[in-house]
Each structure stands twice: as structure tokens, then as C-alpha cells.
Amino acid sequence: MTEASSSLDPQTRISLYRQMLRIRKFEEKTHELYKAGRLTGMSPHLCIGEEASAVGVISALNPDDYILSTHRGHGHCLAKGAEMGKMYAELFGKETGYCHGRGGSMHIADVAKGNLGANGIVGAGCPIALGAGLSIQKRHTKQVVVCFFGDAATNQGTFHEAMNMSKAFRLPIVWVCENNLYGLSTPIENVAATPTLSDRARGYNMPGVTVDGMDVEAVRAAAQEAVVRARAGEGPTLLEVKTYRYFGHGASDHRPYRTREEEQDWWKRCPVANFRRKLLSEGVTTEADLAELEQKIDAEVAAGIAFAESSPDPEPEKSTLYVYTED
Numbered sequence: 001m002t003e004a005s006s007s008l009d010p011q012t013r014i015s016l017y018r019q020m021l022r023i024r025k026f027e028e029k030t031h032e033l034y035k036a037g038r039l040t041g042m043s044p045h046l047c048i049g050e051e052a053s054a055v056g057v058i059s060a061l062n063p064d065d066y067i068l069s070t071h072r073g074h075g076h077c078l079a080k081g082a083e084m085g086k087m088y089a090e091l092f093g094k095e096t097g098y099c100h101g102r103g104g105s106m107h108i109a110d111v112a113k114g115n116l117g118a119n120g121i122v123g124a125g126c127p128i129a130l131g132a133g134l135s136i137q138k139r140h141t142k143q144v145v146v147c148f149f150g151d152a153a154t155n156q157g158t159f160h161e162a163m164n165m166s167k168a169f170r171l172p173i174v175w176v177c178e179n180n181l182y183g184l185s186t187p188i189e190n191v192a193a194t195p196t197l198s199d200r201a202r203g204y205n206m207p208g209v210t211v212d213g214m215d216v217e218a219v220r221a222a223a224q225e226a227v228v229r230a231r232a233g234e235g236p237t238l239l240e241v242k243t244y245r246y247f248g249h250g251a252s253d254h255r256p257y258r259t260r261e262e263e264q265d266w267w268k269r270c271p272v273a274n275f276r277r278k279l280l281s282e283g284v285t286t287e288a289d290l291a292e293l294e295q296k297i298d299a300e301v302a303a304g305i306a307f308a309e310s311s312p313d314p315e316p317e318k319s320t321l322y323v324y325t326e327d
């Protein structure tokens with residue numbers, strides 16, 4: 001046993017681990033279900049490898065704070081309190097899903113829990129976050145908005161317009177760029193004018209911070225600083241979380257644009273496995289306790305899938321309900 005390397009209490013650290021493992025197991029099962037042809041809709045965009053970003057950032061928020069998520073958003077949704085059963089039901093296209101099965105993997109929203117929605121359009125969360133930030137400012141509620149997006153989204157006009165206006169209006173927003181090095185098959189280094197994406201904050205006169213996205217405690221600490229600033233009325237921050245998606249962009253992506261060696265190097269930095277090792281070596285938990293925790297998550301996954309499978313399909317004549325306005 002070595003000395004604790006963290007200022008966080010043991011319960012908080014175990015909770016961070018539990019949430020990352022919950023996301024990892026949800027995603028592994030989702031991959032299996034899709035490969036077996038049991039899910040409807042497009043191939044899900046898995047966030048395996050990026051768990052520390054979702055959990056680290058969202059653990060710095062209050063329950064009534066808002067998030068905007070992306071096409072790679074299952075981890076964000078779960079970390080913001082989504083139930084696995086309703087998540088799986090959405091992936092199965094069932095009436096009991098978060099969006100009544102009409103949205104699917106890329107469009108999970110849970111407004112009651114502050115999740116204003118994932119979005120399949122790259123960069124489209126940025127203007128929505130801006131609106132949410134403006135609404136908070138007008139209502140004086142002291143809430144904060146976190147807007148997640150990928151590295152490729154920082155080349156979208158929506159990102160730059162929203163960055164500018166958020167600073168001009170001093171809105172309570174934390175812009176979280178999950179830099180996993182690629183936008184589909186394009187390495188971000190080939191298409192970004194600034195090799196460090198947080199440097200883009202300088203053009204908008206706001207703090208820009210880069211953090212190791214494979215270390216959940218480091219992500220949480222960086223997010224906390226940005227959240228404190230936002231809540232105190234000091235305006236937005238751009239937080240670049242350096243991470244990696246271990247799987248392809250989607251199921252049909254066999255990753256010809258990167259080497260297996262590169263992937264192996266990043267697997268050595270797995271945020272879940274390394275944090276597990278750290279908690280054990282620092283005496284924060286035991287193998288027996290972790291085995292119990294794992295069993296509980298397995299049971300939650302199994303119950304979630306059973307709920308989804310036994311749920312009704314939407315009635316065909318109501319398929320446009322919740323999609324278009326009535327008139």
C-alpha cells in the first residue's frame with residue numbers, strides 16, 4: 001500500500017470508478033448487441049476509452065446543471081444520471097426509451113436530469129449551450145452549462161460563433177473539447193491551425209486548459225476550476241480533454257488511418273483499468289469489494305436489457321409523434 005495520491009475522499013474516488021465502469025460495461029454490451037443485429041438504427045458511436053472525460057467533468061456539476069452531448073454521448077448521459085433501462089430501450093427503438101424510441105443512440109435527452117440532449121450534427125450543441133447559458137443568466141439561477149464536443153467540431157463555424165458570444169456575454173459555460181485525435185478518419189493535427197486546441201481560447205479572451213483525459217481525477221479538478229469560474233459570473237472556459245476512442249468511429253470503421261501499435265499504447269493508459277489499480281495499490285478498496293461492485297453493474301446491465309426487450313414498440317400510426325409538432 002502506498003500513500004494516497006489524491007485529495008478526494010475514498011467514497012468519491014470509488015464513485016468515480018463505479019461510474020466509469022458502468023459506462024464501460026454499458027458500451028461493451030451495446031457493441032455486442034449491435035454486432036448480433038439486435039439494435040435498430042445506425043451503428044452506435046462508442047465512447048470506450050473516453051470514460052474519464054464524461055465522469056470527471058460531470059462529477060464537478062450539481063444535479064440541476066445542464067449538459068449538451070454529442071453523437072458519442074452514452075457516457076455523458078449515464079454520468080448525468082440516465083437509467084440504463086431507458087437508454088437501452090432508446091437503442092432498441094422502444095416506446096419506453098428516453099425519446100420514445102424515435103431518437104436512437106445519437107439523440108438521447110433527459111431534460112429532467114439536466115441533459116438537454118445529444119446531437120448527431122457535429123458542433124450543433126454549441127449554439128444550444130449558448131442559449132441555455134443566456135437563459136441561466138436571465139433567470140439568475142447560478143446553474144452552469146457544460147457543452148461536450150469532439151476535436152473536429154472545433155473547425156465548425158458554430159463553435160467559433162458560440163465561443164465568441166459566450167465570452168462577450170460572460171455566460172456560465174464550460175466548453176469541453178474531447179480531443180480523441182481523430183474526426184472520423186482525419187487526424188486533427190492535419191486540419192487544425194493550433195496543435196493544442198485549448199489555444200483557440202486565446203482568440204476569444206477566455207481561459208484555455210488542456211488536461212490528461214485518461215486520468216479521471218485530473219479531469220475532475222480541471223472541470224471544477226472552470227465550473228467555479230462560471231458559477232461566480234466570471235464567464236466561460238475552454239477545457240481540452242486529451243483522450244482516445246479505442247474502437248472505430250462506428251462499427252464499419254476498421255481504422256486503416258492509424259496503427260495497432262498506437263492503439264496498444266493508448267490501451268496501456270486505459271482510464272478504467274489504471275484507476276482500478278491505483279485504488280487497490282493505495283488501499284482505497286479491495287478486490288472483494290470491487291468484485292461486488294462489478295456484479296451489481298452486471299446486474300444493472302442485464303436488467304436494463306431485459307426492460308428494453310420486454311418493452312412495446314411504438315405504434316406505427318404514431319411514429320411521427322414527438323418528431324413533428326402537431327400542426
Ligand SMILES: Cc1ncc(C[n+]2csc(CCOP(=O)(O)OP(=O)(O)O)c2C)c(N)n1
Pocket residue numbers: 071072120121122123149150151152153154180182183184249
Ligand atoms: C455538420 C456535420 N458534418 C459532418 C458530419 C459527419 N460526421 C459525423 S461524426 C464526424 C466526426 C466528428 O469528429 P469529432 O468531432 O472529433 O468527434 P468524435 O467522433 O471523434 O468523437 C463527422 C465528420 C456530421 N454529423 N455533421
Ligand SMILES: [Mg+2]
Pocket residue numbers: 150151152178179180181182183184
Ligand atoms: Mg474526435
